[in-house]
Amino acid sequence: MDSALLLSFLAVDLLLVCVPGADWAYTISAGLRGRSVAPAVGGLVTGYAVHTVLAAAGLAVLVAGSPALLTALTAAGAAYLVWLGWGVLRRPGTPGADGTAAGAVSGPRAFLRxxxxxxxxxxxxxxxxxxxxxxxxxxxxxxxxxxxQTGVLGLLHMGCCAAVYLAVGLAARTVLGARPAAARAVVRTSGAAMLGIGALLLAQRVATL
Known part of the structure; x- marks a missing residue:
């Protein structure tokens, strides 16, 4: 593939990844509530690996062309975000001396989420x-x-996600780890963001029915 084309994609993709959204909210929450942000970021990247495989196999087009399947996917994903965001709001946790927080989840659970x-x-x-x-x-x-080509670009996207989300999670831990009140407020904000994004996705899908 042309190197200039790859660099152009990398620049556009970095801009998109750097726009805060559900991934950012979850990364910040995981960084402040868990011992390590790596499992959470690894899970997010794995999810995009699934998208890459679907796109490379041509299945992504089929999913997008099936209103019922896309609606079910949107509803399931949005409902999960709402549930996860509500859970964070109820138990935001505060980083302790060992870097963990009350309500922290295990590495495997953070990965799966x-x-x-x-x-x-x-x-x-x-x-x-x-x-x-x-x-x-x-x-x-x-x-x-x-x-x-789809696989190569997908791998680049996954690399961008890993780099940006690790930086975001580690920055959250470093800056807010010694500030329990501020950390709790940021975690609650992250939970509210996940809940709000999920509700918005649900509303958008219902409006198109």
């Missing part, structure tokens, strides 16, 4: 359908198959 958030997020699917195809090239000798 992250994978569910990004894997069930229709916004991720739409990114692969609307942004990624603009950087695919077809025709001409020596061109990589579209599925391979």
């Amino acid at each position: 992250g994978a569910a958030i990004s894997g069930m997020n229709p916004k991720g699917l739409l990114l692969y359908l609307s942004v990624l195809p603009q950087f695919l090239t077809t025709g001409g000798a020596g061109r990589l198959p579209v599925a391979v």
